[in-house]
Amino acid sequence: MKPLREMALLGRSLSGEKVVDCHGHLGRWVGFHVPRCTAADMIATMDFLGITAVIASAHHSIGPDFIMGNERAARAARENPGRFFFYAVVNPNYPRVESLAELERRSREPGFAGVKLHPDVHRQPANSEGYVAAWGFAHERALPLLSHTWHGSQFDPPAMFRGLAEKYGRATVILGHSGGSPEGNGESAEVARQCGNVLLDICGSQHHYGALEALVEQVGAERVLFGTDLPFIDPRPQLGRVLMSRLPDEHKRAILGLNALRVFSLKL
Amino acid sequence: MKAAGISRALAIHALAKELAPVEGNELIVALARDFQWIEPCWVVMPHHTGEMPAPENLLPEMRKNGVRSARLFPSLHGWRMNEYGAGELLSALEAACVPALVDLDQTNWDEVDQVCAAHPALPLVVVRVTYRIDRTLYPLLEKHQNLSIEISGYQPHRAIEEIAGRFGAHRLLFGTGLPVFEPGSAVGMVTYAELPRDQKQMIAAGNLESLLEQAKP
Numbered sequence: 020m021k022p023l024r025e026m027a028l029l030g031r032s033l034s035g036e037k038v039v040d041c042h043g044h045l046g047r048w049v050g051f052h053v054p055r056c057t058a059a060d061m062i063a064t065m066d067f068l069g070i071t072a073v074i075a076s077a078h079h080s081i082g083p084d085f086i087m088g089n090e091r092a093a094r095a096a097r098e099n100p101g102r103f104f105f106y107a108v109v110n111p112n113y114p115r116v117e118s119l120a121e122l123e124r125r126s127r128e129p130g131f132a133g134v135k136l137h138p139d140v141h142r143q144p145a146n147s148e149g150y151v152a153a154w155g156f157a158h159e160r161a162l163p164l165l166s167h168t169w170h171g172s173q174f175d176p177p178a179m180f181r182g183l184a185e186k187y188g189r190a191t192v193i194l195g196h197s198g199g200s201p202e203g204n205g206e207s208a209e210v211a212r213q214c215g216n217v218l219l220d221i222c223g224s225q226h227h228y229g230a231l232e233a234l235v236e237q238v239g240a241e242r243v244l245f246g247t248d249l250p251f252i253d254p255r256p257q258l259g260r261v262l263m264s265r266l267p268d269e270h271k272r273a274i275l276g277l278n279a280l281r282v283f284s285l286k287l
Numbered sequence: 288m289k290a291a292g293i294s295r296a297l298a299i300h301a302l303a304k305e306l307a308p309v310e311g312n313e314l315i316v317a318l319a320r321d322f323q324w325i326e327p328c329w330v331v332m333p334h335h336t337g338e339m340p341a342p343e344n345l346l347p348e349m350r351k352n353g354v355r356s357a358r359l360f361p362s363l364h365g366w367r368m369n370e371y372g373a374g375e376l377l378s379a380l381e382a383a384c385v386p387a388l389v390d391l392d393q394t395n396w397d398e399v400d401q402v403c404a405a406h407p408a409l410p411l412v413v414v415r416v417t418y419r420i421d422r423t424l425y426p427l428l429e430k431h432q433n434l435s436i437e438i439s440g441y442q443p444h445r446a447i448e449e450i451a452g453r454f455g456a457h458r459l460l461f462g463t464g465l466p467v468f469e470p471g472s473a474v475g476m477v478t479y480a481e482l483p484r485d486q487k488q489m490i491a492a493g494n495l496e497s498l499l500e501q502a503k504p
Contacts, residue, residue: 024290027471027474027475027478027479028291028292028474028476028478030478030479030480030487050419050427051418051419051420051421051422051443052421052422052443053443053444054443054444054445054446054449055444056444060445064444064445067479067481068479108467118317119422149382186371213481224417224418224440224442225440226468226469226471226472227467227468227469228465228467228468228469229469230465230469231469243388249444250444250446251443251444252418252442252443253418253442253445253446253447253476255475255476255479256442256472256473256475256476257472257475258475258479259471259473259474259475259476259478259479260469260471260472260475261470261471262471262475263290263291263469263470263471263474263475264469264471265290
C-alpha cells in the first residue's frame with residue numbers, strides 16, 4: 020500500500036480506500052456558475068478520484084425551496100444507492116409543523132443520513148425558534164446534524180452550538196467548515212473539547228497552512244470529518260490538502276472516511 | 288515544498304508587500320542567491336513619488352538582479368492600476384514582456400479589462416482568485432489573450448478541465464500561496480486533473496517557465 024502523500028503526488032485514484040465526503044451539495048447556485056452540478060456529474064468526479072460516497076444537501080433547499088431540494092436530494096440517493104446519501108434541510112422561516120412533517124417524510128426514504136441547517140443563508144440564528152423542530156428531531160432519533168458555521172456570523176458562530184449540543188445531547192453535531200477561518204477553527208475546537216457529541220468538518224476553500232494539523236492536535240483525528248462542498252467547490256483541493264498534510268496516514272484515513280462510516284453508521 | 292513535490296517557486300519578500308517594495312526586493316534577490324529554488328519576483332509600483340525607480344531605470348535594475356516578473360499591490364500600496372496612475376509602468380513591463388501578477392483583492396475585473404486592453408502584450412496574471420468568478424472571468428479570457436489566472440484559489444467543480452477545454456491549458460498557472468496556504472491543495476488540483484499529462488505539465492510549470500523565458504527586462 021503506497022503512502023497517501025505519494026498517491027496524491029501521482030494523482031492515483033483512492034478507490035482502495037474509504038473516502039466519504041460528509042459535506043456535499045447538489046444543483047445550481049444563485050450567485051455564480053457551478054459547472055457540472057448534477058448527481059451524475061458528482062458521481063463521475065467521485066469515480067475518477069476514488070471517493071466512495073457523498074452525503075449531500077441540495078442547493079434548492081438552502082436557497083428558495085427546501086422541500087423541492089429535499090426531493091431532489093432524496094431522488095439522487097434513490098438512484099445512486101451506496102454512493103449518494105442526503106441530509107434533509109429545514110428552512111426556519113417556515114412553520115415548525117412543516118419542518119417536522121418534512122423531516123418525518125424524508126427520514127423514511129432510502130439514503131437519508133441526517134439533518135442539515137444553513138442559518139447564514141436562511142438568516143435565522145441556529146438557536147432560534149424556527150430550528151427547534153430540527154434540533155428536537157435529531158436529538159430524539161440520535162441523528163447527525165450538520166450545520167453551516169462561520170466565525171463572526173450573527174447566525175451560526177461555532178460558540179452558539181455549545182448550548183445546543185448540550186441541550187440536544189443525543190444528536191451528533193457536525194460544525195460545518197469548522198467556523199471557516201483560523202479563528203473559527205479555534206472556536207470550533209473549543210466547542211468540541213467541551214461537548215463530546217460535536218465533530219468538526221473541514222470543508223472550505225481557504226486552506227491555511229497547518230490548520231488541519233492544528234485541528235487534529237486540539238480535538239483528535241477521530242473528531243474531524245472530510246467535507247468538500249462538491250459541486251459548489253471541487254473536491255480535489257481538499258483531497259490534496261488531507262493527503263499531503265503532515266499527519267500520519269492512520270489519521271488521514273480516519274478523517275477521509277473511517278470517522279464518517281462510524282458517525283453515519285454506513286456500511287460501504 | 289519538497290514534500291509537496293515542488294522544486295521551484297516564484298517568490299516575493301514579505302517586506303516588499305507589507306512595508307516597502309524596494310526594501311523587500313533587495314532581500315528577495317539576496318535570498319535567491321543563497322537558495323536556488325527561489326525565482327525572485329519584485330513588487331513594483333509607479334515611480335511618481337520617487338519611492339520606485341522610473342520605468343527606464345527599473346527594468347535594467349530588474350535585469351541586473353535576475354528578476355523576470357513583477358507583482359502588483361495597488362490597493363494595499365495606495366495607487367491606481369489605470370493609465371494615469373500606472374500607464375508608464377505597465378507600458379514598460381509590456382515592452383519587455385515582463386509578466387505582471389496581481390491579486391484579485393488588489394484590483395477589480397474592470398481594471399483588469401482596461402489594463403489588458405490598453406497593454407495587449409503585457410502578460411497579466413490574476414492570482415488568489417476565488418471559485419465564484421466564472422461569469423466575469425470567461426468573457427475576459429475570451430476577450431484578452433494576455434490574461435491568465437493562478438489556480439490556488441480557483442476551485443469551482445472541474446474548473447481546471449473547464450478552462451483548459453474552453454480557453455486552453457496555457458491560461459492556467461500553478462501557485463500555492465505558501466507559506467500562508469497549504470501547498471497540497473493546489474498540487475492536488477493539478478495531479479488529479481482529468482487532463483493529458485502534457486497539459487498538466489504546462490499548468491504545473493511550463494506556462495510560467497514560458498512567460499519567464501519570454502521576459503526581457
